[in-house]
Amino acid sequence: MTVMVQTHVHYAEEATTGYPGTLVAPSDPRAPVAGHSSLVDKMLKAGLLVPTGVLGLYGRSGVYQDVADGVGLMVRRWGQDLGAQRVHLPPVLARSTFLHTNYLESFPDLMGSVHVFTGGDAEHKQLLQRVASDGDWPALLEPADVVLCSAACHGVYPLCTGTLPEGGRIFDVQSSCFRHEPSVNAARLQSFVMHEIVHVGSAESAWNHREEGLACGLRMLEGLGLSMRAVPASDPFFGRVGNVLAAGQLEEQLKIEGVTPIPGTEGETAVMSANSHRDHFGKSFGIHSAAGEVAHSACVAFGIDRIVVAMLAVHGLDPASWPFYVRAQLGLAGPQA
């Protein structure tokens, strides 16, 4: 305990020393971090991002968060129009739910697991000795009954187990997500917020949700001054079998991404995706439509952080100077603006 507290104080005051197992945080929080893209460096210098010493892991300033909240409110308004049930989920997911999603089969390299200390005094002493000697102390921890959330929609499927009401169910769900993809790219984070409008219902209603949601999402983002394009895409499935899965997903056009150029990063970046899962989650979670068939589902996912980063790169790093029509939609236009 004392060691952990001291570590943190040390980190804040003399960060150049760092601590075992992590990258070293810069002593000046606004100083560039070696290897970061220039866009990340600019955002750090402007104080929009707060460094943690780990690639793709940042704190957000109040200004950044206000923009993120504004984007979230826009998604929420759309959800309200659809009569969606709002669910705010924690950043961790029950391990049993996670296993039912089959995420581990498809993306073992992206997931994160939570481990906890369950020992007594003797094990505690051993743990602290390992920390002090820079040894493998995580090996002394036990898996918790939660894992880090990989996609916001995963938490709503267990809520649907059984028979759905007529017309199915629709959720407005957001969560902090973790994906292990450390990167110097400002738009590729390890921890980011995903906000989704999810429908669970019949094959037809789920497909319609995907189609209408895609159109609606693209319109919304274009209204924020982003130049959007819809492209069929595939998820980064793991391994050789993954290539086959990805090819099938592409062929059936189950995943369509809304991509936009982000100045300062290469190519185009997906800031949203509209996904048909067919009956994958219906089968895994025992969900049936009102008509008694295995339920289908579809989600429209907005990567809130990618949208904020794209807007900062396109409109400039000071949201107060953004065009009025953009600020107005985000609820950021003051009365005198």
Ligand code: AMP
């Ligand atoms: P996906 O489930 O992969 O389609 O992700 C949904 C959305 O989350 C994507 O369209 C991105 O906007 C966002 N997203 C996915 N991975 C990341 C990441 N590593 N960093 C930031 N945003 C991400």
Ligand code: ZN
């Ligand atoms: Zn989803």
